[in-house]
Amino acid sequence: MYxxxxxxxxxxxxxxxxxxxxxxxYVPTTxxxxxxxxPFDPERGLSLDYGNTTLSPKAFLFPQTECLLRFATCGxxxxxxxxxxxxxxxxxxxxxxPCDAAAFALLDAVFCQDAHSTDPSWVSRRERTILVGxxxxxxxxxxxxxxxxxxxxxxxGLDILAADLGDEVLLTPVTDRGRALLAEAASIVxxxxxxxxxxxxxxxxxxxxxxNAEAVMARSPFAGLTLEAVARRSQxxxxxxxxxxxxxxxxxxxxxxxFACPTCHCFDIQDETKGASGxxxxxxxxxxxxxxxxxxxxxxxxxxxxxxxxxxxMHKFKYMPMNLGGRPGxxxxxxxxxxxxxxxxxxxxxxxxxxxxxxAPPSGAPRAEADS
Amino acid sequence: MNAYARRIREIARRLLSExxxxxxxxxxxxxxxxxxxxxxxxTPAEAGELTWTGFCVGNLAKLAIGLxxxxxxxxxxxxxxxxxxxxxxxxxxxENLTVIGVPCLGMLDARKILAKVGGRxxxxxxxxxxxxxxxxxxxxxxxxxxxxxxxxxxTCRHRNPVLVDEVVADPVPxxxxxxxxxxxxxxxxxxxxxxxxxxxxxxxxxxxxYACRDVCPLCHCATCFVDxxxxxxxxxxxxxxxxxxxxxxxxxxxxxxxxDCGACESACPLGIPMRRLTAKLESDxxxxxxxxxxxxxxxxxxxxxxxxDDPDEVFS
Amino acid sequence: xxxxNPYLPYPVRLVEARFDxxxxxxxxxxxxxxxxxxxxxxxxxxxxxAELSVTGRGEAPIGIASSPTEGDELLxxxxxxxxxxxxxxxxxPGDRLGVRGPLGNGYPLADLAGKDIVVxxxxxxxxxxxxAMIWLLDPANRARYGRITFVYGARSPELLLxxxxxxxxxxxxxxxxxxxxxxxxxxxxxxxxxxxxxLKELAPSPEGAAALVCGPPAMIRFSLPVFEDLGWQPEQxxxxxxNRMKCGIGICGRCNVGNRYVCKHGPVxxxxxxxRLPAEY
Numbered sequence: 001m002y003x004x005x006x007x008x009x010x011x012x013x014x015x016x017x018x019x020x021x022x023x024x025x026y027v028p029t030t031x032x033x034x035x036x037x038x039p040f041d042p043e044r045g046l047s048l049d050y051g052n053t054t055l056s057p058k059a060f061l062f063p064q065t066e067c068l069l070r071f072a073t074c075g076x077x078x079x080x081x082x083x084x085x086x087x088x089x090x091x092x093x094x095x096x097x098p099c100d101a102a103a104f105a106l107l108d109a110v111f112c113q114d115a116h117s118t119d120p121s122w123v124s125r126r127e128r129t130i131l132v133g134x135x136x137x138x139x140x141x142x143x144x145x146x147x148x149x150x151x152x153x154x155x156x157g158l159d160i161l162a163a164d165l166g167d168e169v170l171l172t173p174v175t176d177r178g179r180a181l182l183a184e185a186a187s188i189v190x191x192x193x194x195x196x197x198x199x200x201x202x203x204x205x206x207x208x209x210x211x212n213a214e215a216v217m218a219r220s221p222f223a224g225l226t227l228e229a230v231a232r233r234s235q236x237x238x239x240x241x242x243x244x245x246x247x248x249x250x251x252x253x254x255x256x257x258x259f260a261c262p263t264c265h266c267f268d269i270q271d272e273t274k275g276a277s278g279x280x281x282x283x284x285x286x287x288x289x290x291x292x293x294x295x296x297x298x299x300x301x302x303x304x305x306x307x308x309x310x311x312x313x314m315h316k317f318k319y320m321p322m323n324l325g326g327r328p329g330x331x332x333x334x335x336x337x338x339x340x341x342x343x344x345x346x347x348x349x350x351x352x353x354x355x356x357x358x359x360a361p362p363s364g365a366p367r368a369e370a371d372s
Numbered sequence: 373m374n375a376y377a378r379r380i381r382e383i384a385r386r387l388l389s390e391x392x393x394x395x396x397x398x399x400x401x402x403x404x405x406x407x408x409x410x411x412x413x414x415t416p417a418e419a420g421e422l423t424w425t426g427f428c429v430g431n432l433a434k435l436a437i438g439l440x441x442x443x444x445x446x447x448x449x450x451x452x453x454x455x456x457x458x459x460x461x462x463x464x465x466x467e468n469l470t471v472i473g474v475p476c477l478g479m480l481d482a483r484k485i486l487a488k489v490g491g492r493x494x495x496x497x498x499x500x501x502x503x504x505x506x507x508x509x510x511x512x513x514x515x516x517x518x519x520x521x522x523x524x525x526x527t528c529r530h531r532n533p534v535l536v537d538e539v540v541a542d543p544v545p546x547x548x549x550x551x552x553x554x555x556x557x558x559x560x561x562x563x564x565x566x567x568x569x570x571x572x573x574x575x576x577x578x579x580x581x582y583a584c585r586d587v588c589p590l591c592h593c594a595t596c597f598v599d600x601x602x603x604x605x606x607x608x609x610x611x612x613x614x615x616x617x618x619x620x621x622x623x624x625x626x627x628x629x630x631x632d633c634g635a636c637e638s639a640c641p642l643g644i645p646m647r648r649l650t651a652k653l654e655s656d657x658x659x660x661x662x663x664x665x666x667x668x669x670x671x672x673x674x675x676x677x678x679x680x681d682d683p684d685e686v687f688s
Numbered sequence: 689x690x691x692x693n694p695y696l697p698y699p700v701r702l703v704e705a706r707f708d709x710x711x712x713x714x715x716x717x718x719x720x721x722x723x724x725x726x727x728x729x730x731x732x733x734x735x736x737x738a739e740l741s742v743t744g745r746g747e748a749p750i751g752i753a754s755s756p757t758e759g760d761e762l763l764x765x766x767x768x769x770x771x772x773x774x775x776x777x778x779x780x781p782g783d784r785l786g787v788r789g790p791l792g793n794g795y796p797l798a799d800l801a802g803k804d805i806v807v808x809x810x811x812x813x814x815x816x817x818x819x820a821m822i823w824l825l826d827p828a829n830r831a832r833y834g835r836i837t838f839v840y841g842a843r844s845p846e847l848l849l850x851x852x853x854x855x856x857x858x859x860x861x862x863x864x865x866x867x868x869x870x871x872x873x874x875x876x877x878x879x880x881x882x883x884x885x886x887l888k889e890l891a892p893s894p895e896g897a898a899a900l901v902c903g904p905p906a907m908i909r910f911s912l913p914v915f916e917d918l919g920w921q922p923e924q925x926x927x928x929x930x931n932r933m934k935c936g937i938g939i940c941g942r943c944n945v946g947n948r949y950v951c952k953h954g955p956v957x958x959x960x961x962x963x964r965l966p967a968e969y
Binding site for chain 1: 689692693694695696697699741742743744745746747748769770771773783784785786930931932934935937938939940941942943944945946947952964965966968969
Binding site for chain 1: 402403404405407408409410411412430434435483486487491493495577579580581582583585586587595599601607608609610611638639641642643
């Protein structure tokens with residue numbers, strides 16, 4: 001790709017400083033054992049020595065608490081709601097990982113389904129947020145992006161993919177927006193177009209890093225996960241498998257997995273009032289919660305943690321693939337593996353699910369099953 | 373395999389094959405380094421999967437609440453006290469409970485180990501006596517156990533189980549040696565404004581996933597106040613008042629019952645120092661009422677009894 | 689639906705409200721759009737629903753009981769269950785509320801042209817079937833359908849909704865209207881017996897026919913075998929589901945039954961489709 005650029009690693013903060021003109025730039029920052037994307041501070045410099053952010057960056061596009069509407073509670077205009085204008089701040093997230101960018105691409109399909117079901121604040125934030133991803137050279141023990149259709153240096157969802165070559169950084173534009181951004185940087189900081197022999201070397205080094213990272217994951221005890229058998233079975237068959245009570249047995253039914261997850265997107269909408277005004281606010285919600293599906297009548301279609309745990313995995317591995325042309329609703333970032341207080345490992349769940357689907361007695365013609 | 377794990381398997385196998393219990397709640401190996409997974413063994417063969425490491429930091433008393441039939445539970449000092457608590461609060465019948473007592477040298481804090489190795493990727497941890505060795509792709513570093521133990525274990529006052537039916541090992545020195553009251557000095561030497569500022573700062577990273585509540589053996593209400601919708605006691609936002617009210621009210625619910633076991637702190641995905649609250653609860657109950665929660669089945673929680681001699685300091 | 693922001697309700701005013709049942713658990717609200725342009729934007733089909741909002745209390749999904757053939761005003765019958773529905777019961781005529789929608793798919797009436805239609809309703813669940821019936825019986829639509837049969841039951845006469853409406857249908861020759869109560873009572877002039885029994889006696893032929901069925905779980909459970917015994921296929925029977933909802937547009941994630949969202953792909957599903965989904969509702 002001739003339009004990639006090579007910058008000295010030492011110049012990277014200057015590149016980011018160049019991008020900071022007219023945008024809020026966030027970079028990975030580790031403090032107190034947690035890594036977040038925090039506002040870029042030239043004084044503090046830039047470390048590329050991090051695994052991934054502790055929480056997914058989804059809150060940048062889908063804040064945990066967000067005001068949708070405002071209204072007055074008394075006077076002539078009482079009960080007349082007005083839409084809360086979304087901010088116009090332009091942002092750039094530097095150093096998000098390819099798995100998380102793939103999650104954004106996946107969530108585009110959730111938040112922007114059609115003319116009827118398009119979430120305006122997602123669209124607005126997505127449009128004004130530029131994503132510069134950093135390829136993973138050292139995936140950790142919980143990572144499994146390669147099994148979920150992504151990869152440690154996968155560009156999907158990104159505007160620019162960066163590869164940390166040690167002394168140099170290779171920036172490869174993925175979108176037109178990324179190309180423009182790269183030109184913007186190159187006009188201020190000296191960079192070298194990745195062409196010719198020099199370019200070939202850099203591209204080769206980046207490819208080696210990618211291959212090595214993929215090889216690390218191929219050696220994982222959980223390598224080789226597949227959704228093929230799950231895809232062949234009907235949702236009713238998968239739902240009725242006997243595996244779910246054992247998977248859910250030690251689950252605390254807390255919301256760590258769903259809140260840490262880059263693809264979980266469920267939310268609640270509530271009204272709050274204070275004095276003469278109020279707001280309609282949406283908050284992240286979690287399918288692990290009893291209240292999530294409880295009807296006002298008291299009936300609950302998912303009354304115990306077994307149904308709720310099943311819903312989470314069915315959603316990721318059966319329902320989303322059915323609705324999104326086969327793409328799983330998981331990007332393999334490994335956060336739920338790392339952070340589940342009882343170490344319920346989604347990879348092990350998938351393996352159990354896969355084996356049970358292979359072993360399940362066929363319930364009708366395979367093709368008819370897969371279509372339903 | 374370590375001696376504790378070997379002995380736990382022996383006991384579990386025997387209990388299950390003699391049908392003395394229907395299930396044994398313990399831990400099995402984690403799927404990633406520095407983790408152990410709560411596990412319920414129901415057959416002698418499954419008992420062979422049980423293990424014991426410094427990363428057994430969940431709370432099996434909470435797990436035991438939901439298990440049907442007669443259960444055996446592997447329990448360190450703190451967990452045995454939690455078991456006493458749930459028996460006394462009628463969430464588990466004593467006759468259905470067998471305690472496999474695990475004298476405890478303190479559980480490990482994965483965050484401390486990661487900090488010690490400078491964030492490098494740890495692929496395994498070995499525990500030998502007082503030495504804890506972390507290994508990675510290109511390093512091996514050994515630490516004194518005391519340097520990588522969970523904070524709560526440093527100030528533990530009851531490392532040997534208080535309720536025991538089966539013994540895994542000889543008793544260990546009863547305390548962790550540290551002074552739990554020192555943690556609360558953090559609060560006490562501050563003026564109210566500064567205290568509130570510290571309180572606010574402590575929970576700034578909270579995402580309200582409720583892992584702290586859901587791992588806590590004291591939090592067994594059928595419907596938690598935060599989940600009540602009619603009336604709704606608490607907003608669901610990330611706004612400070614909502615977040616702080618959750619933690620403060622939960623702390624009040626736990627006062628006099630909390631053993632400062634640290635499961636909430638271990639479960640928190642953001643590493644919030646939950647013990648700034650729980651150590652205060654434990655310390656207040658002890659210093660003001662001479663009460664340590666759940667040391668025996670007969671003792672009533674400090675706030676469940678009234679005596680004319682009760683201190684007034686609690687209202688100040 | 690508001691084109692720019694699907695979360696923004698249209699402001700409407702409560703024109704008229706009345707309690708339908710002596711226990712006041714059901715209240716029917718007639719609302720009018722404040723802005724005629726919004727009425728035009730709210731183009732709905734029978735079987736769709738809307739999120740009714742009382743600002744400060746929240747939103748609740750309620751089936752639309754009126755038919756678009758009746759004009760711009762909307763009719764909703766609300767069962768007092770939770771926070772929002774209680775607030776809806778407390779509104780006075782002239783009060784402002786919000787309507788967000790129309791939401792969901794509605795009954796596939798266009799696809800059913802040329803067919804005999806059997807409508808089976810139980811208790812309070814008759815609301816969107818009222819809409820469907822009014823639409824079907826409208827002069828602009830009636831000729832496109834064959835026989836139309838309406839079977840409606842409730843425990844007792846006072847629990848039957850919209851009596852003036854179905855009494856009027858009873859006087860029409862182009863609809864077979866059968867209304868029943870569970871137990872005989874003084875002054876009752878229609879049928880007595882459970883809906884499935886009335887249905888069995890009616891024995892509607894599956895030939896070129898479709899059924900729209902809404903009612904309490906027991907009515908559904910005993911009515912479906914009647915259809916089955918008569919040779920009806922699952923593709924011919926349509927039912928409307930309820931689940932807890934928030935966004936109403938298939939994003940917020942809670943109302944799913946399998947891979948389908950009740951708010952977006954439903955609430956109306958054929959029995960054939962439901963047979964393929966996990967029964968999580």
